[in-house]
Amino acid sequence: MSMDAIPLDLLEVILLLVAWPIFLVRAASTCRQWRRIIARPDFLWRFRCLHRPPVTGYYYDTTQRFFSPSWWPNSGVDGRRFALDFLPAHHPMHGAWRLRDSRGSLLLLDHYKHRDDASRGMVVCEPVTRRFQKIRPLAQSARCYNTAAFLLDGDNAQQAAGGISMSSFKVLCLVYYGKHIEARVFTWGESYSWRDTSIDSESMNVIGVAMGSIHWYAGRRKVVTLDQRSAEFSSFTLPAGTEDWDSLVNQHRLAVTASRDGGVRIVVGVACGGMKVFARLPGGGSCEWVLRKWIPLSSFMAIHGLPWREPWYFSHLPISNHRTGAVLIVTTRMSLSQEPTTTPLMFRVDIETMAVEQMPDPNLGTAYPCELPWPPVFRTITKMIDDHGDRAT
Known part of the structure; x- marks a missing residue:
């Protein structure tokens, strides 16, 4: 039976x-018919609802801002194509680009000049397509001593199947x-x-992402x-109480995440090495929270054969690391060498689900x-793939 005999639906x-x-993407490179469907x-909206794009790798905010592929070489993606050498150059004496956030396939960087925080410029870029957009500098007062920057979905992100793109993004600065x-x-x-x-707060500590919202703890x-x-x-x-x-x-020891039923979950780390998960009562007031479950992390990590040592803590930044229903925890491994x-x-x-990913x-x-x-x-990504089949034209 040939592939042409398969009904389109x-x-x-x-x-x-x-x-x-x-x-x-490889399937779209097989023939014109498959490419037209994909x-x-x-179709892209339905696929995005079923499968989240994989993390190709991680950028590290060091002097070299190096990229580490997460599943190279099995994917065939060339990690060298994620270099940031296409960004506008700056003389080292006049400052350097600094990573501030990532979301989807985009990175947010700012240009930091020593002792001149008010002259900071920003750029949003997409390494895999080597495109970038300069962002008009944020006018700041001399009284300003710090900013926090985040990438957000744009206004037409829903039409893009819930993703963020170079034509649809926002930048939030606190x-x-x-x-x-x-x-x-x-x-x-x-x-x-x-x-x-509008925001009325004296302090803001990121505690997680849930249901399309970023959450901060503001005290009291x-x-x-x-x-x-x-x-x-x-x-x-x-x-209270x-x-x-x-x-x-x-x-x-405080984090926020989202459940798969569409609710917000407050996750609390307890002294004995476990986690308590709180859920808000349906239709209740703002303080109607109840304990939903207790997770004994020590025994849980032992079952998976993972190293475990107290004390541990939640990690919140960058918020892009989070997934629905998940929290990031940091523990330690003890080396008994010399x-x-x-x-x-x-x-x-x-x-x-209690699934674990390092x-x-x-x-x-x-x-x-x-x-x-x-x-x-498609045309850009297929150049990065070691696809030995026929390509669409």
Whole structure:
């Protein structure tokens, strides 16, 4: 039976079952008929709902800003194609590009000039396609001493099957003025300028991402959330009397994640090495939280044969590392050599399925994950793939 004899609706179902997007790109390179099916927006939307683009590798914010492929060489992706040598050059004496965030296939960098924080410029780039967009510098007062920057989905991200792209993204900056914080959002494709958005807080500690919103702990049981689509802030209050929330944040023992049923979960690390998971009661008020489950991490890690040592803590940055239903935990491995040492290890733990995935070495610095572009840029990505079949023309 030839492939041409397969009904188109059945062929579409078969292609939807392809495990990874990179294999989907290879399938699109097989023949014109397959490419026409795969390139349809409705097919890409359905595929994106079933399969999240894999992380091709991680960028590390060091002097060299090096890239480490996560599944090279089995994928056939050439790690050299992820170099950032296409960015506008700057003389070392005048500052250097610095990684601030990543989301999907995009990176956010700023140009930091020593003792001249107000002149900072930004750029959003997509390494795999070697494209970049300069962002107008954020005007800052001399009173400003720090900023935090995040990449957000653009306004038409839903049409792009939930992804972020060079034609659809936002940049959020939190500008710290002593005990006061201002929030500003840049939206690509609109007025190409920054706009202020309301926030009333003296401190902001990232505690996770859930249901399209970034969550910060602002002290005194207050959690501030930013809806990434609307770029608007809201807040809710954690219940009194159940936990010492301020202490948990200081110890990095508080995290937020999303459940697969569409709810927000508050995850608390307990002293005995476990985690408590809180869920909000349906239709309840802002403080109607109940204990949903308790996870004994020590015995759980032992079952998987993973090294475990107290104390441990949650890792929140960069937020792009998070997945639905998962939290990042950092523990240590003890070496009993001539000079005993401890090595930090990071794992992603799914609080619902209890699946475990080891993350990049924290010793290398902050790791910024980079995915393949979505929707796929077929003509560009196929150049990176060691595909020995016939290519579409």
